[in-house]
Amino acid sequence: MARIRSVDGRVPQAPNGPWQLAVTPAGDCRDTRDLGAVTDWIAANVPGTAASALRAAGRWTETAPEPIHDRDVWYRTRLQVFGRFRLAFEGLATLAEIWLDGVPILCSRSMFEAHSVAIDLSGAAELAICFRSLRAELDRPAKRGRWRPRMITPGSLRHVRTSALGFMPGWCPEIDLVGPYRPITLDPVRPGLAEADLRAELQDGIGRLVARLRIDGGAASASLLCDGREAALAETEPGLFTGVLELPGIAPWWPHTHGTPHLHPVAARVDDALFDLGRVGFRSLSLTRPFEQGLSLAVNGVPVFCRGATWTPPDLVGLGTDATRTLLGLAREAGMNMLRVPGTTLYPSTDFYDLCDEAGILVWQDLMLANFDYPHDDPDFAARLTREVTGFLDRTQTAPSLCVLCGGSEVWQQAAMLGAPRAVWADAFCETTLPALAAASRPDLVIVPNSPSGGALPFLPRAGCTHYFGVGAYRRPLEDARRAEVGFASECLAFSNPSDPGTPGPVGPADPRWAAGIPRDRGADWDFETVRDHYVDRLFGVDPGGLRTGDPDRYLELGQAAVSEVMEATFAEWRRPRAPTAGGLVLSLSDLGPGAGWGVIDWARRPKSAWYALKRAFRPVQVSLTDEGLDGLHLHVVNETPTARALTLALTFCDVGGRVAARAERDLALDGHAALTLSSADVLGRFFDATDSYRFGPRIHDLAHARLSEPDGTIVAEGFHFLVPRPSTREDIGLTAEPAITADGPALRIATARLAFAVQIRAPGARAADNGFHLAPGTTRTIAFPGADRLPPGSVRALNSNEIVEFGHDA
Secondary structure (H helix, E strand, C coil): CECCCEECCECCECCCCCEEEEEEECCCCCCHHHHHHCCCCEEECCCCCHHHHHHHCCCCCCCCCCCCCCEEEEEEEEEEEEEEEEEEECCCECCEEEEECCEEEEEECECCCCEEEEEEEEEEEEEEEEECCHHHHHCCCCCCCCCCCCCCCCHHHHHCECCCCCCCCCCCCCCCCCECCCCEEEEECCCEEEEEEEEEEEECCEEEEEEEEEEECCCCCEEEEECCEEEECEEEECCEEEEEEEEECCCCECCCCCCCECCEEEEEEECCEEEEEEEECCCCEEECCCHHHCCCEEECCEEECEEEEECCCCCCCCCCCCCHHHHHHHHHHCCCCEEEECCCCCCCCHHHHHHHHHHCCEEEEECCCECCCCCCCCHHHHHHHHHHHHHHHHHCCCCCCEEEEECCECHHHHHHHCCCCHHHHCCHHHHHHHHHHHHHHCCCCEEECCECECCCCCCCCCCCEEEECCCCCCCCCCCHHHHCCCCCEEEECCCCCCCCCCCCCCCCCCCCCCHHHCCCCCCCCCCHHHHHHHHHHHHHCCCHHHHHHHCHHHHHHHHHHHHHHHHHHHHHHHCCCCCCCCEEEECCCECCCCCCCCCCECCCCCECHHHHHHHHHCCCEEEEEEECHHHCEEEEEEECCCCCEEEEEEEEEECCCCCEEEEEEEEEEECCCEEEEEEHHHHHCCCCCCCCCCCCCCCCCCEEEEEEECCCCCEEEEEEEECCCCCCCCECCCCEEEEEEECCEEEEEEECCCCEEEEEEECCCCCCCCCCEEECCCCEEEEECCCCCCCCCEEEECCCECCCEEECCCC
């Protein structure tokens, strides 16, 4: 059912009394009558968690988090209202008992279910919530699963509907999530619209809004409003009004990389009352090939290369959502058009989907099922999971951003990797029950049984969707990104990504806190810093171990550059027009805590080198280069925007000093939503040993540089291909930087005489529009500082430069 946002502008209100919190030994207080002996109450925010309240009181810290699950946590407040109300709880973590003036009114045993209770109030009343000890529940004897994952402990967690966050050593901080982490509201009970079932459809340019409105207390009339148009609904049975609003020529919703994410306000008029039902987007969603051949999505009939990252809660302590808009803004700026919410986390708030709708970012949503052999044959568990799924689909029913609903993360893979046959790991819930549940509310979604899944074994790279870590954790050569013929990587390219200097937290390997921030698989004799070090060695030909102790700053610089090179090279392979790959989602968007985590954005919301690399790799109008051996280099030009583009493609082969071996330009006319591939011979018009494959004589070039520009000379995209190891030795390269003014504000014009590899702009307190990029010999780039009203002070240096150029200090 669609969410009723307001009635005549009135929205549900939070209880106006202050909340208090107390922590008691597990089981000491059986109900509110035992609270008289409890005197140690502190202030608490709702929504919020016990950890955030205890931290505010100076009793808890995320750097050394004390357990909370081993105790009971009590919340209480006073209600001061009269009348009949609906008391709603949007999220309670996890085992909650609720009393009103000492009378039990609700018991919840799932972190993922919302609840509402009708109550009568005649003045002052006390509302109390007890969150029972989760540890006591997990310690109870329970039936063991057919397999036991190493990543999440304890095994009894499979019986409880709560997040795996805090239970994954090496993956995230061990922070216990307890409390009313989503809003608690009071809404007067009155006649009117009780439920709204809305279906937004798009076919042949015509939007259709199908409505079924359930109205309490009866109504003389009801109508549906959208896009300035209105349609009367018919009462097909007492209290049920149905109908269709036809919307010819409605502006469709697109992922932002492929068009404009148009949204349209929707309301229901019931007699004289106006019910706000939020906004809808009209789009179609389809598969371009059978799932078994690799997941591939088309939006409004146009194939979409889905790229982005996995989403994790912006605030692991309080589970607050204040940073959601910031992170989604950075995801969109980086050219991401899909985010995946993995089954190891929790369902985001409704605001998350609203913001993704606005931003034009597709959402892949896992159910909160991960790794375990879940007891689907237990009637209580099955009923609780069904309510969880239907409740989620109800509150996201009008979200066009939601496109994939998935049965969970690595459940099938876990069992298959332990040698179990398909009959064990391919559960009926994901294969049959989940599609039926989705069809009842969101028939427009693509249903994926598990991530990964789709082949003879669920984790094979070519079929369905895969968690591809050939390049990355398995330390395969960069060529494996093509050799694996990945269909869709719903998780990939995990590295321990160092933050830039100045980010709060451990600053480098010499810091005793450093190791705690490095992600690792439990029980493995390697971690994801080891993975990064492997590619430093492979790409730069240096010993990362020696640098780690001898020159830790250089060690981190090379690590950042290596990750950037790997990510850009991998997505250059996957976005080729002839590639079988239809998507890749990096693990992950942001860090859960301080340190060099998987995130391409650090825990202080600052982009890392990997974020800038993805921003270059994900450009909607893009040029990239791939080595095709005897067929030379291939130049892949992509225009995902809906507008036809007139472009100029320039290709230069030179050495690192700038001596040109070959050069050519070619004008292109590229339709909207189109792509093409040209060989280096196509562009040059003659033979040139672009990849140094024929070797008829000594090689006369070190790199190839492709540049794509608009008719006015504006550079749209650049691509590089190196025939020699990436430069790791500092030398004089003629690097300069001068202030400049652009339409986007103050900027820096950076030039170089020789190749400038991985140009680093350091500007404390400001963010450059690009960083870690290469500059071809004899070229210039102008880099703006978004949001800055003056050029900030800072410095510029390339990985291979002796020069350190300072700027902005005299302003």
